[in-house]
Amino acid sequence: MAGNPRNGRPYRRLTTYQRGLRLPCWLCGGEIAYWITGPEAGRHPEAFTLDHAVPLSLGGDLLDPANARSAHRRCNSARGNRTDHQGQRIRASRRW
Structure with missing residues (x-):
């Protein structure tokens, strides 16, 4: 039995x-506290x-960078x- 793929x-x-891309939150557009x-x-x-x-529960790929x-x-x-x-308040990112 394999371990949890999120630990791989x-x-x-x-x-x-x-994380290295330092992008804003894709859901609300706010800055993420990467520190x-x-x-x-x-x-x-x-x-x-x-x-x-x-979402993974709907068939999304865990390791696909496009996802x-x-x-x-x-x-x-x-x-x-x-x-x-x-249920999310969508805001455009201020990052151009």
């Missing part, structure tokens, strides 16, 4: 790559999380497995 090297590599790392990032609502445009998005932890959690932005 390919997933960590994708997460590191996405928050380590154990505290797991609880902080402004911290970076890797979100998937097509990876940068999101705040709070926005990612609030969206759940919906494919639209229902």
